[in-house]
């Protein structure tokens with residue numbers, strides 16, 4: 001694919017767009033339509049052109065036939081062993097709806113709507129909590145938890161999500177450490193190679209680090225070392241965070257629920273999807289041509 005074919009998402013704040021890619025095997029689809037549904041190649045072709053995969057099929061981490069994932073340069077279909085020219089790549093961008101992304105999204109959708117069936121635009125009702133966990137999952141996949149730099153990277157992603165208008169890449173450039181500062185009651189401040197966060201912001205960053213790396217036996221890894229949920233809650237209680245947010249429960253899981261409402265936000269949310277169908281349409285055409293001859 002040439003660069004000019006890539007869609008431009010630079011107008012969207014970081015953390016509001018997630019990209020998914022899956023491969024679809026057209027040989028498998030043609031087989032399903034002709035063998036299982038008994039359609040003639042010509043009718044199969046026009047059905048397949050209209051075929052629109054579900055959001056789940058496009059964004060699932062566990063692909064099922066006729067979808068599959070592969071990083072290889074010349075992948076083979078895991079179901080029918082067909083070669084690359086029988087496949088098509090489907091790129092899906094998920095946009096989290098909201099004040100910070102709506103203007104850019106409307107402009108993009110307006111442009112894409114003019115391109116007919118080359119792009120599909122879909123909507124899904126969701127809520128802030130699910131969107132937050134999806135963001136967290138994507139981040140976990142992207143980060144290398146064996147590399148010590150992941151804690152800074154996770155902190156940066158959290159801050160990008162929290163304050164999308166700030167130029168975080170610039171602030172994190174050359175940064176060596178992130179520390180809490182009791183001098184700050186809110187916000188942050190960079191001093192030399194250190195970034196100082198107000199205690200509430202710092203503690204929320206720890207919660208995000210905990211959620212990314214937690215495992216059942218060992219708690220999570222944070223800028224303050226390994227913390228269990230209980231350690232983290234004690235720390236937040238000492239810092240006055242729980243009191244400031246009216247969290248009075250003594251049960252750790254109830255406290256976690258309330259903390260998630262603070263960090264993830266609560267309430268409804270709309271998710272928007274852009275499916276790039278260009279390669280799919282092009283390849284369906286050439287696969288049909290080889291069926292019809």
Ligand SMILES: [Zn+2]
Nearest residue numbers: 025028077080
């Ligand atoms: Zn196949």
